[in-house]
């Protein structure tokens with residue numbers, strides 16, 4: 001009797017946990033574009049930061065399959081070239097598409113970009129501006145998650161520096177090209193964890209106290225405030241900018257999180273059961289980059305290819321403007 005009750009309780013607990021986790025992760029989104037969409041991105045140039053792994057890689061594979069010229073902005077050239085070689089082979093073998101013979105497959109270019117260095121961001125943008133006649137989609141995807149306290153080359157707290165400031169400078173330097181290629185799109189990859197962040201202007205460098213999860217959330221809140229302020233500034237230009245959360249996805253993003261050896265198998269099991277695959281997680285980025293449905297839509301927040309509500313702190317216009325002004329000073333953009 002006691003065993004049966006314990007088993008029933010365990011089953012109920014397991015079921016509740018399953019439902020809670022599914023609710024948090026969100027419904028799995030199936031691949032958006034079938035064989036009929038091949039060529040949808042033909043003639044378009046897409047730049048993806050952090051495109052050699054995880055969500056960025058899955059996004060690159062799909063946009064490439066749809067015919068785009070994809071520029072991979074990556075920190076490590078060797079790893080990026082490896083990933084690019086693999087993507088080209090997959091494309092040729094038809095592994096990243098259901099209909100390899102239907103044409104439309106695009107071109108892949110690797111360029112070096114370290115978002116933790118404003119010097120590197122400037123050099124990268126100079127190269128892009130010199131060599132690329134157009135830019136139709138910019139996807140600010142790269143990110144770093146809950147690393148130990150370190151600073152960027154320019155002395156900024158790493159997560160704020162890479163996730164927000166690096167992309168802030170990158171986007172601003174490429175705006176002219178995006179405008180001249182309009183209609184064009186900017187897609188910003190944030191996270192639901194923005195909810196636990198705050199823009200504490202008095203300590204943006206977290207010198208006094210560093211909380212790695214707060215700083216990640218703060219950088220992702222900054223991504224959203226940046227998107228909304230940029231959308232306001234871009235009104236009437238035919239350049240749109242939207243932000244998304246991909247949902248919890250099985251990638252290497254958690255490389256800085258220490259999981260005890262004994263707990264690892266359980267963690268792997270849970271992530272295998274509940275987390276999205278990179279292809280599933282990338283669907284909202286792909287949707288915002290390529291779908292005709294979002295033509296002209298700007299300043300919105302998406303999850304699972306649908307618009308979602310934001311908390312008041314993420315739509316606070318005065319905080320967004322102040323963050324913009326401070327970011328301009330931090331990255332050294334002269335007004």
Ligand SMILES: NC(=O)c1ccc[n+]([C@@H]2O[C@H](COP(=O)([O-])OP(=O)(O)OC[C@H]3O[C@@H](n4cnc5c(N)ncnc54)[C@H](O)[C@@H]3O)[C@@H](O)[C@H]2O)c1
Pocket residue numbers: 049050051052053054055056073074075113114115116117141142143144145162189190191192245246247248249250251252253254
């Ligand atoms: N995986 C998830 O569950 C999840 C959930 C919410 C949001 N996100 C966001 O998705 C985005 C992609 O993450 P992912 O899950 O694919 O992880 P990932 O670690 O596979 O990809 C992150 C990419 O960013 C690159 N990157 C890191 N620092 C960089 C730097 N200084 N300069 C240039 N590139 C740099 C990495 O090299 C890597 O290619 C991130 O912005 C992350 O915050 C992921």
